[in-house]
Amino acid sequence: MSDPILTVTDLTVDFVQGGNVTRAVRGVSFDVSAGETVALVGESGSGKSVTALSTVKLLGDSARTGGSVVYKGTEMMTAPEKELRRVRGNDISFIFQEPMTSLNPLHTLEKQLGESLALHQGLDGAAARARSLDLLRRVGIPDAGTRLRSYPHQLSGGQRQRVMIAMALANGPELLVADEPTTALDVTIEAQILDLLEEIQREEGMGMLFITHDLGVVEKIADRVCVMQDGEIVETGPTARIFASPQHPYTRKLLGALPAGQPDPVPADAAPVVETRDLRVWFPITRGLLRRTVGHIKAVNAATVSVRQGETLGIVGESGSGKTTLALAIMRLISSDGPIVFMGRNVDGLQHKQLRPLRADMQMVFQDPYGSLSPRMTVEQIIAEGLTVHRRPGDRRQLVADIMAEVGLDPATMDRYPHEFSGGQRQRIAIARAMILQPRLVVLDEPTSALDMTVQVQIVDLLRALQRKYGLAYIFISHDLRVVRALSHRVIVMKDGDVVEQGTGDRIFDAPQTEYTRTLLAAAFGKRRSSA
Structure with a gap:
């Protein structure tokens, strides 16, 4: 391994508000070399992001920092603001978790890429546009020339994250800090982003500091791991050693915090709670002064599903596949075509007043607490x-x-x-x-995706216990296939509004029949692809 490009020694960070002092980081030390990926892992509040932001003094005025951060021989803790501005976004670049809050919704991609190129490289006009096009193509944005004129809301989540990577790479950084860059993405998009980061790292030889609470991602991409708890690094070492032989109790707790096991069997005589047959949700596309229908967005096509008392139906698929739309239609929160039978009663034709007494029996838990x-x-x-x-x-x-x-x-x-x-x-x-x-039916729409791994396990255990006690029927929507496997008796796989495969959880996960399902499973459960 080459000499470190970043060395952090005894870093401390306190936040001072009034007379209160909160110590967020305590005596943290690590280094990152060129071509190496170091992962900071831990639960929310462990100090991961604060540590990363401290490397170029991006914390607010309430922060009091101590220790040493040396980048290529320069002490960043005492560097003048002019030097810090030169390093930020140029030598050390950041990719953040949520691109919609990092990208300006009022500016096109061309303008946002151009700002960084003008600031650090003095490029403008045709030169800036050519460089921007090259960056978008490099990160896999299709039709880059047209996309330059797009605004962030006109891109998918995966495309927005690729734009963030393009902006981070614009000035050829020596160190890339990636702060939870895949948390909000589908498993297939996550795999694509990780592949892209690995490919760029190999080509550029840059170091990468990767911050995440997802140990599955760490195993795929990191060379070394630093485990953080309550502002301290409690264990560090090569990724293979950490996963094979963790020494610290907290590390063992994190590695053991993967949803596992199976739900209780459904009684053979369990009655159906909800059934649909050839359910369809098409949204009309209207044009002209008279708003004539010229086509349809086919969100759900001919979905036939059934959920019995005490049973969990998992619905998986990428964003836009129709998962949530199907659940909302079953709940009668959006219009649909096709019969919906709830507790033996056909409810698809009922009006609001007629549905209201049934609402207590059908409840929903949403993604974002x-x-x-x-x-x-x-x-x-x-x-x-x-x-x-x-x-x-x-x-x-x-x-x-x-x-x-x-x-x-x-x-x-x-x-x-x-x-x-x-x-x-x-x-x-x-x-x-x-x-x-x-209730008799509970729809759970991504209820664990915003949570730490240890908290995910607690929520999965809680849902199992409630189902066991009350015989609840669950419709569980998620892109986290580990959680789906731990909770679901049966699984349906959706793509572009179609149910492409359905069956028992064991059959779907152990013997998938379609290429799309195999792609999802490979993205979710695939192991580390290469060593840096």
């Missing part, structure tokens, strides 16, 4: 809202306390607001809100 809970309501108000809407009798606070205890929350916290809880606790609040009505 930050966005799905009202910040202006207490936890008691959030959880009890359904009791009020459906006029359920009983002592409201006692009912809320009981369901909070059941999902692993302290009932004494019911008067607090959502921002006072962790991500995993917020998802438990969302689950409690659905379960307090004792």
Whole structure:
């Protein structure tokens, strides 16, 4: 291995607000060499991102830093602002988790790429456009000439992340810092992004600091691993050694935090809770003054599904495949064609008033526990809202306390607001809100994707326990195939609105019949491809 291009020694970071001091990073030391990928792993709040941002002093005014960060012989902690501006985005570039918050929604890709090229290389006009085209082509953006005039919202999630990579590579960095760059992506897109980063790293010989809580990604891409807990590195070493023989209890806990096991068997005489036959959701495309229909977006085509009492149906597929649209149609939250039979009653023709009494029996838990809970309501108000809407009798606070205890929350916290809880606790609040009505069917739309691996396992165990106790039927939507395998009795695979394959969980995962399913499984469960 060559000499390090980045050396971090005894780094400390404190955040000072008023008289309060929060120590976020404590005595962290590591280095990154050219052509090497070092992964910082740990749960949310462990200090990973704060450590990375400290390397070029990108923390706010409330941060107090100590220790040493040396980049190619230059001490960054005492470097003047002019030198830091030269290094940022030029020698050390960043790729962040959510490109929609990193890209300016008001500017075209050409303008955003051009700003970086003008600032660091003095390129403008035709030269900047030619370089921008080359970058977009290099990261695999199709029809790059047309895409230069596009705005971020006109691209898919994977394309936006590729644009972020293009911007990071624009000035030929020596070190690339990738902060959770694949967390929000489908497994196939994730695999493409990891392949792209590996390919570029081989060609450029740059070092990479990769930040993630996903150990599956770490195993695929990292040469060395630094495990962080509560602001400290508790274990470090080559990736193969860390995975084969972890020494620290926290590392063993992280490696053991992969969803595993299987759901309880469904009783042979379990009655169907919901059934559809040839369900179709087509959105009309209208044109002209009279808004004539000139075509359709075929979101779901002829989906025939069934979920029994105590059974979990997993729905998998890439973004845009129709997973959530199918679930929303079953819930009668969007219009569809084709029969939907819920608890033995055909509900596809019912009006809003006729559906309302059935709503208590069909509940939904959403992906984002930050966005799905009202910040202006207490936890008691959030959880009890359904009791009020459906006029359920009983002592409201006692009912809320009981369901909070059941999902692993302290009932004494019911008067607090959502921002006072962790991500995993917020998802438990969302689950409690659905379960307090004792529904027959619960749709879970990506309920674990925003959570740390250890919290994912806790939520999977909780969902299994609730299903076992109440005989719940679940429709579980996810792009995380490990979680799907751990929860689902049967699985359907969707692509471009079509159900391309369905069967028992074991059959889908062990003997997939279609090339598309095999591609999804390879992307999700594939091992490390190469060593840097």
